[in-house]
Amino acid sequence: MAEATAQVRDELLDRVPPGPAADAVRAVASAVEALGALPSSLHQVGSAELAGVVQLLGQVTDRAEACLVMATAEALQRGVIRESQAASPAQWVASHAGRVEPGEASRVAAVATAVNDPDNVLLRDAVATAECSPRAAQVSLRELAKILPVLPDFARAECLAYFLQVAAAGGGAKELRHLSRWLVATYAGDRLERDDAALERVEELSWSDLPGGLRRFIVDLAPANAARLVAAIQAGAAPRPVIDPDTGASSPDPRSPGKRRADAFMDLIDLATSADTSTSHGSTTKLVVTMDLDDLRAEATGNAQAAATSAGRDAGTAGRDAGTAGRRSRGGQGGGGLGVTSLGDTIDAGTIRRMACDADIIPMVLGSRSEPLDVGREQRLVKDGLRAAVVARDRCCTFPGCDRPPSFCEVHHVQPWYAGGRTSLLNSALLCRRHHTIAHRDVLTATVTPFEVSWHLDGSLGITARSVAMSAPTRGP
Template structure:
């Protein structure tokens, strides 16, 4: 396989250097069709490889919390794209042979495969294997004319074509299957931008969509006839208001051993003089005006570090990392420090580099922030943890994974 893929890669590289300007229009169109078919066939190969790696547990053996996280690092994908790749590989593996053959032959694309597989599963449940086989042929033919969105709509009435005697009963089953898919596909993704802002995206199921609209709509109305905000800006501000309201209730569960809170780090004297900027525990910098506004809110916890009496080393007197010591650890590590992990601080435990039971102290110099998965992994594997010369944690992989045992660091959390 490696040899064949190398030859294919070389052929594609040759195509990149081809003078497309010299081709007549009908050849350009034919080349586009051929490139699209090749893309789908390569997708089939890629999905088969992902499915095999997932089945072997390669990701967890190499220290990743899941195959999706491992793919994100290996292929430099967004974590959402990596998860979809793993899910689609499983879907294709369980799909009928005809669906896999259609993708391998370049007749359908990966999104159409997702639709066809789900529709055929519904038909099989409602009308049996014979009707499901007929549905594959019909749906593949339709896929030559319609994209995945239209194919999904047409698929809701597929039984009218392949098993009309059970179509009405199956319409109800299809609705229930759609509800299950909505439940499975629900997600919200928070993607951190370079300047510390977040891009919010996701898919809500019907119930959550109704709850969000009921909660957010009263807060999105213009503040007056001269409100300069766009509808999108008003929705943004309404979501922020919802979060403030939730924090003020005091009913949110604890995270990382502390009550839900926003931690702002600054110096006291510049803050008093209205000159000091601040930093959230996520690494985002705030203007002096914003810091002072947050400090005035009794439900927001201002964290002023470095002042007299702030003890960051409690030695052997205390085993747990709490209060100022934990906040200092969060400010240093920003989240799980294991290489490749993007889990935020509130999902993490404080790990003693030299174990407490072995005489290790509860201090910033003997601590590293780890999510639950990597905390367990470090305790049960041959990975070694230490602080580098700059005071930030680094991880030495076991020899079987890297014979040179070159230290690795987490590059997903911003350093400030």
């Protein structure tokens, strides 16, 4: 197999005419050989350099994916695939690209077809430079097709630019879908509320028996109800260390994440069945929903256009809020008629106004610069409201590169309490148990503002998990 592959490679190198393309192909062939030798020599790489090696390999993967798409696009343009024996572009990719799964081959073929479309010049440039992965390109095109019919004032290229900026800054499928909802909420809020209401009407719960005695439950929920269920389960699904009753020694929770979520769900069932339903619905979890003050004040869907006009006064600000859709799984700070839960789920403004009547739904109101102004009805960053404010700002563990949700995190005093540090928003940061330990172990410090936490990992510049926050393109008049 290896000899056959080498023969094909050598024949390819002989046939490519001299020039930049031949040089690049030869470099790729050399890189393939080098990558084959790397695993057996990794023991020679220092521990401090392993992260750099992984970063370099990630760049290689990004570039390889981009080249795979563009080479397929070239084959489509020249008619190579049409003249081949392949039944489809996806089959042609799968037959030549090695161990590519059918789904990935279909994605490469679909994006290659799209980048050849004259209407997708921006997409072609983004994919060719590896600023947008094939997966992000596919999701962007799918979301674009869904929202353009309800955004008649948007040019296609303008709307596509929003998605490409989120993708270029590292946003994945979830962030791109969040951006899609943000755009509809901002410029066609009444449509989003109608769509979410329609989803509630077709919610469904079913179950079936599995071999061995297990039973599988399948539940389809609209965004608001899904957010409530996820928040309730996540609140009880954090790992719990096991304490030896004889020695007092602590060991990690042996349960898998799925088992912890199942246990948390059963805890909810136990709570519901034991509650006095005549006076209370038995809920013990709080769902914090964040949205801008102006959007919360809009009392009816008829005001959605006014909210959109307000959002359009400063396109840069609108872009910043849309860009929060891609803040590394943090969801965002709310805006444009959308509310955002502490776990990053988006809920339309009308639903939030209804949910706010529930004592277990806490509306987190934001000011003009997205700083938390008020938690709940009368609390102002005090007692339990302080943690809610920290969660609203941080969204997850604030250590760069970590996205563990708030239910897995503790509130860390940046300046230690025993050293005179105050219990306040500007001295607090969410950290998961692992990074909380690291912060104390390495005596790390951070700069804290009402908007973000920036950690000083190298003693100089602060590093924040929001450092790739995106700005959507400026809307024209």
